[in-house]
Amino acid sequence: MGVRLAEVTDPTAVDALAPPAHRILQDLVSSGAALGWALPPAQSEVRDLLTELVEGAATAEAALLVAYASGDDIPAAVGFDPPKPLPDGSVLAGLGYWRRYQRQTHRPHADLERVAVAAGHQGRGIGRALTEGLVASARKAGIEVLTLDARGDNERALTLYRTLGFNEYGRLVDFVAVGHLRYDKVFYALDLRHPWPRL
Template sequence: MIGPEGLGRSEAAALGELVRELVAGGAALGWVAPPPVAEVAALLAEELTLVVAYSGDLPVGFGYWRRYDRPTHRVNADIEKFAISPRFQGMGVGRAVMTALIDAAVAASIEVLTLDVRGDNVAAAALYESLGFRRYGVLERFVAFGDARYDKLFYALDLRA
């Protein structure tokens, strides 16, 4: 997990390159084209809890959550971005990143952790469900990627128990 000092410049650049690579490969991260590295670095400098997985010095996956802005919702947080390089999928990296995000949420007294996933990302949905997330809704054909339309699935993990 990245500490309160955040990412160093070279770490932010390396993570920005990973995001560009993932988006170019079709990862559902909210961009339709690879974003500039500076845009990713600026995003990751915001107030959030970030977990990065490395292989040597290179990032191979990441995820982050952020508390909801509304005062009445600030006891909860949303996992806004989560992705693992295809070269490292199926090796437990995604589970490790998600587990670290959940552990950080518990330590921060988050009550409910939410996320959404594009409906065609069956592997991610299976991972979330295996970690205790429950699907609570769907927006059909909500995500537009060129001419394609995908469902948006909503998940929540109740950490109050």
């Protein structure tokens, strides 16, 4: 399987990107993924989000990174239809983004908000490649501190972020509400003012 990463900067690309991105997010949230939605997002919501991110890329306000996978063995998640390929045979396998903080005193910093890999493509290094790419793009954009938060039981994501140099700076116990269940909300940060992440 080959993986190609691309930063999306062309607003006209959103038309083609929104349906497969929506499908990945919808499938993951339906399966209980901790992406900040209690219910799967509507396609219009995903489309609006992508538009905002791609428009923000022009002014280093945000960055949207996507991963395309190609190869003979493009997998479908159990229980889902196979993904629809692009003309070159590749399929959208994952996406992630960062956004600058709106508060004036926080403008040098950004939040890494959602890294999502289609269920059938997980465990093949795509999440790591996307997150590394997002850290590199934040560094290039001059972001000073990259933060993120994750649900306390999302051990796969938390392990990934720690191995990339993120440090936990806070935790709200039993803060995330999913129906009657409660999970910790964990806050991580990566200080990009240091030349190399402190591993």
